[in-house]
Amino acid sequence: MEAVSFLPLGFNFSCLVRLDGSPAEVQQTDVQRGTRQDMTFFVFVCPQGQKPFSGALHLSGSSLSHLDDCPGDTRAEKSARVTDALRDWVKEHGLSPDFTLDVRVGEGNGHPCGGVSISPQ
16 A cells, blocks of 8 residues: 555544543544555544544545535535544544544435445444
């Protein structure tokens, strides 16, 4: 896999979330492109008053092709919908050290981006 130092397509998974009722900062640290046009975003999570941990978000190539189905005028706005879905998922499920989440963008099904689903990999 080839490491890239820029944020492709305007993706930035850095955000504030709540874990176990306390604020936590998610910082995107790296991005790697896979051989099937998929991407893996590496993040570092800093929960308040707890030990920091890391994990990865995997976005398939087919998901990237559905990104244009998301609401927004620019790629950055469309990508922000995926980040919104991540925040919602973390709020509901939380995160644990060395997590890997599979992020899929599809059509419909009532999610913030016309169809973003997130599941442990």
